[in-house]
Amino acid sequence: MTAPSHAGRHRIEQLIGVGGFASVYLARDEKLRSSVAVKILADNWARQADVRNRFIQEARLLRQADSHLLVQVFDIGELDDGRPYFVMTYADRGTLGDRLAGPPLPLAETLALMGEICQGVAVLHSIGVVHRDLKPSNVLFCSRPEGGERVMVADLGIARSADHLSGLTLPAGSPGYQAPEQLYFDGAPDARADVHGLGALTYHLLTGRVPAKPSDRVPPSALRPEVTEAVDAAVMRALDPEREGRFEDATAYAAALSSRTGVLPDGGPGTTRKKEPPRAVLPSAGQPGAGRQDAGPPGEGDPPEDSSGQGGPSGGGPGGERKSGFSGRRALVVGGTVVVAAAVTAVVITMARTGDIPEPTTTTPAGGTSASTSPVGDDTRRWLRADSDIPGEYRALIVNAGTYCDQPGLSPALIAAMLKAESGFDPKLSDTTNDEYGIARWTPSVLWHWQPGGLQGREPKPPFTPEVSILSMGRFMCTLGPQIKSLPGDPALKLAALYRSGVDPLKRAKGIPARWRPYTAKVAGYLRGYQPA
Structure with a gap:
């Protein structure tokens, strides 16, 4: 697109930086008789609300900081064609x-x-x-x-x-x-x-x-x-x-x-x-920035948190014998220090690109429950049997978790079957003896790792909302699932056992551990009933 002649009262003089999302121009503020830099969002991105909002957020953060140690923002506006821009300090001595x-x-x-x-x-x-x-x-x-x-x-x-x-x-x-x-x-x-x-x-x-x-x-x-x-x-x-x-x-x-x-x-x-x-x-998505002055991207959708090898919310659950202390999806406490149950320092998730895990966007599905959904739309019958006992207000959430990534065995029907086995779809479940709560039976300290935002967010306190509980299941499966992909057994039931036990127990058993087979058998029964005909 042709460079604009003006951005508000600022006369554009020349292009000084180009990035994937925006361009930066040297401009002249005639009223203040000074040179400034004007950052303008690219036309193809200006039409996307999320990118546009992040561009404006960048300007707001810089303005909020308002420090001579940072590039300072003096003005913000829109060109005649609707592209947003903001005016900032001109770095006349380069980078x-x-x-x-x-x-x-x-x-x-x-x-x-x-x-x-x-x-x-x-x-x-x-x-x-x-x-x-x-x-x-x-x-x-x-x-x-x-x-x-x-x-x-x-x-x-x-x-x-x-x-x-x-x-x-x-x-x-x-x-x-x-x-x-x-x-x-x-x-x-x-x-x-x-x-x-x-x-x-x-x-x-x-x-x-x-x-x-x-x-x-x-x-x-x-x-x-x-x-x-x-x-x-x-x-x-x-x-x-x-x-x-x-x-x-x-x-x-x-x-x-x-x-x-x-x-x-x-x-x-x-x-x-x-x-x-x-x-x-995950494979790096970072790309070197282009341009001389602050012409980088306005951001991206804001990433699963923990590949510790821990299993699901507890060491027990329906169909399995409980252990005292931390186990399964909990960390193992040794000498007062939290030690990861499976000593994994870095595990490569075998995904072709970061886009294999969709970024949820907020929608409101039928039933009025605010849910994070990506490929769901208004009809969940493609993924879940319509005449099943899956509550309507959770179907969109379940589809979102079950399609969170392209992981063998992961499906909305599996998520629904596990929720049925874990709580009978009861969002108010409270098992204080085992410190498990909500529709997916999460333990607070473990949900903290798997919730959207992970440890950077606040430690969750019960009651847990279905939105957080269900979405976190998908993120859990997509992170740890690849570690058990090569083990023998039904892919879906291996994920169910993973949720209950963790990576190491499955590897030691070379498949589903014997103590979790009653649980996975129960999940398998529900799974057959929830898969679309």
Whole structure:
């Protein structure tokens, strides 16, 4: 599309950046007699409400932060053709990416620069925003009136604010800089994902190289001997593959980077280590951004949370003998520390693309229950038998969970059969003895991992809504199902046993464990009755 001549009162002068979702133009504000940058959403995306809303959200987040350490937003509006735009600071001195093309900066200058970048990211963290795409092209420079320059963090196109972090999160970020959890569908990255990005930027500035994969990575001093042991320690901790090993946020990392030791004292900020289960890794969807100034995407649909190898909500349930303590879908407690039942550090989900798991959108199905649905539409008879006892108000939710991904054995009929076996479709089920609640018999501490948004959201407290309970079943199956795909047995019944026992018990039994066969037999009976004729 032809470049506009004006954006409001701002006269467009030239194109300075192009991304997949938006273009950035140098413009002139005649009234204030100053140069500005104008970011305009591409025409093909401007017609999509969700993308348009995220574009506007980016402007709002930048305006909310309103810091000279970030690109600042001065105005927002629409072109005559309806495309939204916003006006922001013009970075007349280019990007950090431009400077990385030259010789390495002196060590002291690198650390000072990283301190400023950390301060900008810390502003975002202070208002509950996670950037999620820290990379050289998103660090900009502009002239100061009094001389010199200032650093600005840019492009919040895929940033997430606290009030959106509980939403579904697709993989995001840029290869080499993104934290490992950003490869996960529903990785729910927090401030520690940005710490990884900051560590990667520091590493690149110090060594001239993007960090290698963890197994091949060496400390910066191995490539640049003048780097001190303290800086080595701070950078390598920021790049820890497990996010609980990193500093808590940008402020803590900056403090360690500038400290004499590079490590904060025990008990100080950044020393908290939250034990979390490892997760299933999806193929990276991150693409390097294009354009000189903040022309990145306005975001994506916001990703399953936990590939710990844990099973379903408890170690018991209909058709099976219960165990005391944590088991099945619960974590195993040893010496006061939460230990994942199956020691899986990273499991690749064998999906051809991230699109294999649809992003739910909010609709209202028949019966008036707000449900997250994707391929459901208004008619569920394609997936579920119409004359069955499946309650009408849950059918859309069940179809959504059962079509959450292309996992062998997963189907709406299976989800319905399991709900029947778990609770008889009772949304008010309360089994306080086993700490299980709701229509899918989730234990609160485990549902926390599998709920939309995962651990980034609040720990759920009973009663659990059917919306959360049922959708979380689909996310559970799509994450852990691939780990048992090669085991012998009916694919659907293996998933039912997985929900009750976990990955390791199925692997040890080389199929469905004997103690769960009565439960899977019950599920099989319901399954036959729920499949469409």
